[in-house]
Amino acid sequence: MPNGIGIESLLVALGLTLLAGMSTGIGGLLAFFTRTDNKRLLSWAMGLSAGVMVYVSFMEMMPEAIGKLSQTFAGKLGNLYGLIGFFGGMGLIALIDLLVPEAQNPHEEHSTALLDKTPSSNHGHDLKRTGILLALAIGIHNFPEGMATFVSALEGWDIALPIVAAIAIHNIPEGIAVSVPIYQATGNRSKALRYTLLSGLAEPAGALVGALFLLPFWTSAISGWVLAAVAGIMVYISFDELLPGAHQYGHHHMAIIGLIMGMALMALSLLLF
Numbered sequence: 001m002p003n004g005i006g007i008e009s010l011l012v013a014l015g016l017t018l019l020a021g022m023s024t025g026i027g028g029l030l031a032f033f034t035r036t037d038n039k040r041l042l043s044w045a046m047g048l049s050a051g052v053m054v055y056v057s058f059m060e061m062m063p064e065a066i067g068k069l070s071q072t073f074a075g076k077l078g079n080l081y082g083l084i085g086f087f088g089g090m091g092l093i094a095l096i097d098l099l100v101p102e103a104q105n106p107h108e109e110h111s112t113a114l115l116d117k118t119p120s121s122n123h124g125h126d127l128k129r130t131g132i133l134l135a136l137a138i139g140i141h142n143f144p145e146g147m148a149t150f151v152s153a154l155e156g157w158d159i160a161l162p163i164v165a166a167i168a169i170h171n172i173p174e175g176i177a178v179s180v181p182i183y184q185a186t187g188n189r190s191k192a193l194r195y196t197l198l199s200g201l202a203e204p205a206g207a208l209v210g211a212l213f214l215l216p217f218w219t220s221a222i223s224g225w226v227l228a229a230v231a232g233i234m235v236y237i238s239f240d241e242l243l244p245g246a247h248q249y250g251h252h253h254m255a256i257i258g259l260i261m262g263m264a265l266m267a268l269s270l271l272l273f
Helices: 007-022 024-033 039-072 077-099 111-116 121-155 157-186 189-200 202-217 220-248 252-272
Strands: none
Touching: 007 024, 007 121, 007 157, 007 189, 007 202, 024 157, 024 189, 039 077, 039 157, 039 220, 039 252, 077 121, 077 220, 121 157, 121 189, 121 202, 121 220, 157 189, 157 220, 157 252, 189 202, 202 220, 220 252
């Protein structure tokens, strides 16, 4: 394997990415057993996820990325290239947002409100179409997240585990958003769960693409570039999706408590491990 990356490390990285992606299935299953979701818990959990992502991005990934780039590029070039990678990652996920229609974009709207509605049979076709389009849109967004999770897993457990946990938490409401309209339109639990899991499979697919295209050229500089881009993606997701989504559930203070707890837990884990 290139540059000392062993097959065991690759398998662990792919396994963690698969685990994060398949958490959409948890949301899909929850939709079958409840008509109303715990919005206080969702606000807290999404705030927690955002806190973990923002803290690890700025306090761990960016310093690590700049350190790796500085080994190759002298002077302030390492810092400059780190910033370019960071904002480049933001630009990538923002471009994906622009390419996905707003009505089906999970960063624009969280559809868990559908849990509180009982649609008429006349709306069944539209609901099913909505669910399928959401599955596609979420899959598109999950693709770069898969690459991000995979790369972070290659860098070590201290970075990988909190990111995997944060991605998994924020994938649960996305799973609900896909499952609810399809289940209510068709009454078919297996079909709703199948589409939900397929949207999550985009993450390990993104990891595989990252492995195929990046690993043959893997160097300290490439690692730095990718880490900086991943940090940008994580911060963008936090500010564009997680925090607005947490506030949309109507529990502002629970979201802020979750945000602070996420940062504190991440700080403690980095200090201890």
